[in-house]
Amino acid sequence: MAKGTNERITENIVRDTLRNLGYYEPNNGITIEEQKSEIAKVKALLSKSSKNQKGNSGYPEFIISNKLDPNFLIVFECKPDTKKHASFKLDKPVDFAVDGAIHYAKHLSEKYTVLAIAISGTTLDSLKISNYIFPSENTPYKELVNEHGHQVTEILPFEDYYRLSSFDPEVAKKRHSDLISFSRELHEFIWAKAKVSEEDKPLLVSGTLIALMNNSFQKTYSSLNSDDIQEAWINAIKKELNKAEIPQGKKDTMIQPYTAIAVHPNLGKPDTKTAIEYPDGVFKELIDRINENVWPFISIYHDFDVVGQFYGEFLKYTAGDKKALGIVLTPKHIAELFSLIANVHKDDIVLDICAGTGGFLISAMQHMLKTAVTEEERLDIKKNRLIGIENSPKMFALAASNMILRGDGKANLHQGSCFDEAITASIKKSKPTVGMLNPPYSQSKSDAELHELYFVKHMLDLLQKGATGIAIIPMNCVISPHLAKQELLNKHTLKAVMTMPIELFYPVGAPTCIVVFEAHTPHLKAHKKTWFGYWREDGYMKTKHLGRIDLNNKWSSIRDRWIESYRNNEIHPGESVSAHVTADDEWVAEAYLETDYSTITKNDFEKVVRDYAVFKMLNEVN
Incomplete structure (x- = not known):
């Protein structure tokens, strides 16, 4: 059913607000999709999310994703009439903004942390705005609050939304749990595919995180072939160390343990058997996984000993x-x-x-x-x-x-x-x-x-x-x-x-x-x-x-x-x-x-x- 003219007005207000807040700035890592998504996981989760319960796909007005944290989404649902902002039981997603935002977020929270935003009204002065955080599928959603515990009733810059969402206790708890689960999965992957020694596994993780600090490496590693990626990895680490104001002797001491990994044969060009599963090599697959699952975490939760977490997890599997x-x-x-x-x-x-x-x-x-x-x-x-x-x-x-x-x-x-x-x-x-x-x-x-x-x-x-x-x-x-x-x-x-x-x-x-x-x-x-x-x-x-x-x-x-x-x-x-x-x-x-x-x-x-x-x-x- 075609949207009414008034609803288009609400969407235009949201779009202009997002533009003023920098969401549409080039090269900021933010992607905004309207009433559709090219993200395969999102499409799968919303494949049966139609609000009229006919089992078809349904989409909110805006879906916002970002490169920093692929596991975080923001969705907007708009309605022109402020009287249609929220129903009493929040169970009428076709007619009410809050109900619709919650409807879509529930589907997406199976795989994502979701911030659901409901907007109603046709003028800036009349807008009603509600923000809800969905930590995960199994955790009750709640209204988003700021550092002082007050409900957020406006559209915020992406950085503020991400910060407030990330430090929600339930979101942080889920992220910690996800990191622990991933550390176990990564151990299995390294053990089965890379054959790196137990004591070198945490170095592989920490070195990759430092390499990803280098903007050039983070942007280009996916395009490198398996013959070049190890050299690019160690060079990225050296560049980040050279930025540090520390004596050269300490830099040399630190870089030495990483050099053996940089020439590890199982991380280079894949053999015939490995190439079938990972045509670009095991190392690139490993960097991809760390970039997607660990880098977003470490960029936000500065009080968590991420490297220690991986070290402790890998330590469990040492012999003896x-x-x-x-x-x-x-x-x-x-x-x-x-x-x-x-x-x-x-x-x-x-x-x-x-x-x-x-x-x-x-x-x-x-x-x-x-x-x-x-x-x-x-x-x-x-x-x-x-x-x-x-x-x-x-x-x-x-x-x-x-x-x-x-x-x-x-x-x-x-x-x-x-x-x-x-x-x-x-x-x-x-x-x-x-x-x-x-x-x-x-x-x-x-x-x-x-x-x-x-x-x-x-x-x-x-x-x-x-x-x-x-x-x-x-x-x-x-x-x-x-x-x-x-x-x-x-x-x-x-x-x-x-x-x-x-x-x-x-x-x-x-x-x-x-x-x-x-x-x-x-x-x-x-x-x-x-x-x-x-x-x-x-x-x-x-x-x-x-x-x-x-x-x-x-x-x-x-x-x-x-x-x-x-x-x-x-x-x-x-x-x-x-x-x-x-x-x-x-x-x-x-x-x-x-x-x-x-x-x-x-x-x-x-x-x-x-x-x-x-x-x-x-x-x-x-």
Whole structure:
């Protein structure tokens, strides 16, 4: 049925508004389609979306897609009469703007995050505008709100729509879930088609992300043949590194791990068998997948250790006992917790002497940037206030790439032993105010293997007086007698110890705790009790394919309660307690908590017994 003249007026108003907001600017990566789509996935999803329920195709007035994030769509549905803006039950898509926008968005949300916009009226002054976000097919839609929680009732520039939609909690949660699923799929693809070694897989991902930062490479790689793409890839990485204000020696150290990938035979010209499935080669297919699934994510969610996520996923598939690797990556929500415990701000200088993929530094940077007011302060944080050390050259490359992808911070990354005297001297000059640490977890506790507490002590020694040092370490470090405990207390004050969930590092079994110290004030001279928190339940649950996730959205409230309790030294029965401790004591909440036995049930008792049995099995005390 032909559209009425008045509806064309509404469409013209929308089109003019979009033009004024820059949607039609050339080379901006935005595509606007009207009452049709050439996107195969969109056509398939709308093939039976007719509003009159006849089973035919139906299309909204405008469909907006973009190159930055192919999984995000904006749709507009227009009506001339403001009285036809929305029905009472929102179930009349033929006659009402909101109903129609929701109708189409529901179909598209099976594969996309969709922003549905309903417009009614024939003059700018009379327009009614409603904006709805559809995070996914299985998540209820909601009205779009701005940073202050107010409903959006106007048409916004694309960048604002994308930002507000991306940071919707449900959208962010879905994107995180999608990234985890993709990391597993990518592992399978690399393993089956490229035969790249386990330790080189995360380098393949991080190097590709850096290469995609290069505009020339991103625009031209799809047209390159399989003989040239590896050289173009490594050259793009070198160009991005050359833009960085860092010493040439560090650039050389970082580029070295990527050079082997650049000549890997399985990523070059495909053999006869591979060419049938991937005529342009496996490498181009891999870059395409990362460009579509990871690049949009990393360009928006700056607080997420994307490279660490892939490293952790790939680590699951290494041969042998994963725990024996001594590598335990810190979950994102725990990195966030460290920044809140330290209460980092724009004037802090944050140090991580075992940086890994840079998760602590990334989290700290985001929290510090929130307290910055000027662009000068933001640049100062990125350039001068994040310091990391990583011993492994390949891991150093991952950490450096992680920081580069967030706009800086790599200038103060050091490759080498954290006990190296030259590195130590350089860091002391910076006078760090906060230390964050997840040290290598030793296994045998032999003389040849450095105890985790000596890493903690070394970190604290590098901080300035009064600084806060935080570490997450195996539980047996604070229970078992050890000379390092006395050495720590001789120079530093043990402020707090928090018992963490037993399966925090699932699937690696490592019962842990967080220790918080005040640097360079001897424990006895401080004359302070140590605060102990029993933080066993973080709301995360194990799932079959995604590991431990915040399935029921409990983490934010649990986190806020923990932090408030810690900052105020609150005492709650069964949850927290304060006690004077020495090096001979157990530094663990369970040793000092008082239990209200009148509230204990049979289930509580059985759970404690199970937890203790698991603890003993995974963490034997010699």
